[in-house]
Amino acid sequence: MALRVFLSRLPLPELALLAATVVWGGSYAAIHLALQFCGPLFFVGARFLIAGLITAALFARQLRRVTGREILAGMVIGVAVCLGQVLQTVGLETITISQSAFLTALYVPTVPLLQWLVMRRPPRLQAWLGLACAFAGLLLLTDQGLKGWASFGDFTPGDTLTLLSAVAVAFEIVLISWFGQARKPLNIANVTAVQLLATGVYALGAMPVFHETVPAFNWGWAGPALGLGVASVGIQLAMNWAQRDISPTRATLIYACEPIWGGLFGRFLGERLPAHAFLGAVLIVAGVIISELKLKVPRSGARNRSGPKAG
Secondary structure, eight states: OHHHHHHHTSOHHHHHHHHHHHHHHHHHHHHHHHTTTSOHHHHHHHHHHHHHHHHHHHTHHHHTTOOHHHHHHHHHHHHHHHHHHHHHHHHTTTSOHHHHHHHHTTHHHHHHHHHHHHHOOOOOHHHHHHHHHHHHHHHHHSTTGGGGGTOGGGOOHHHHHHHHHHHHHHHHHHHHHHHHTSSSOOOHHHHHHHHHHHHHHHHHHTTTTTTOOOOOOOHHHHHHHHHHHHHHHHHHHHHHHHTTSSOHHHHHHHHTHHHHHHHHHHHHTTOOOOHHHHHHHHHHHHHHHHHHOOOOOOOTTOOOSSOOOOO
């Protein structure tokens, strides 16, 4: 009852973003189940090819005027998307849904560091604090638990691959920002369509290199691939619409729910995090929130005449 009242008071854009985090959280479980019927490269390729074809159909008129710069941007961003998704999917073969969800969330505090390296933007104090908090959570969340404080070498292959996927996702965000700040504006719909199609083609094209074969048709992989492909398009459109009316800080607070939903779906499927891992998950979510908060220190004697602003 209380949850229903709370949701009824949320503005529609915030409800849309919250729904997106539920789908994101559920995607870890869907991928985990689909991997029982197909390989990771095939699943990523099928999922994003479906999303790309749907996006291309929706924006076919705009795609007729696609430029070389938009194709280049989509193909470059697609490399980061493909790496992030494939590494995360392979990692899910050996670690739990909950671990994958919380480890992937580390992309948020990683973005300021990559912006520093690529775009020469020094991280704010909050970014350093959030990164430190998330790093502590990382060491507690892995299978080694408290032993992780003593040795990075004890991370499992699944932990390492998922961490690398978080770095790739952070690179994706930085690349989107870098291309978005170009002198001549790019058509977002065109870039998105090329990006999704490129991701699917890259993943499918890599299958022979890693000796992965095309699986027989089975709704065990086809259902999740189709569902996540359609969901990717819907979520992208919802984000573009909702974030016109929501501040980046408030949007980030909502996005921080994604790993929480992932953990809940994992628990529903029978996963149980030990106490140290649960504490690590809490620290990672706290690090995500802290890294994106924009704290302002008021000047001595200053008075706020306009009242508090919505976050």
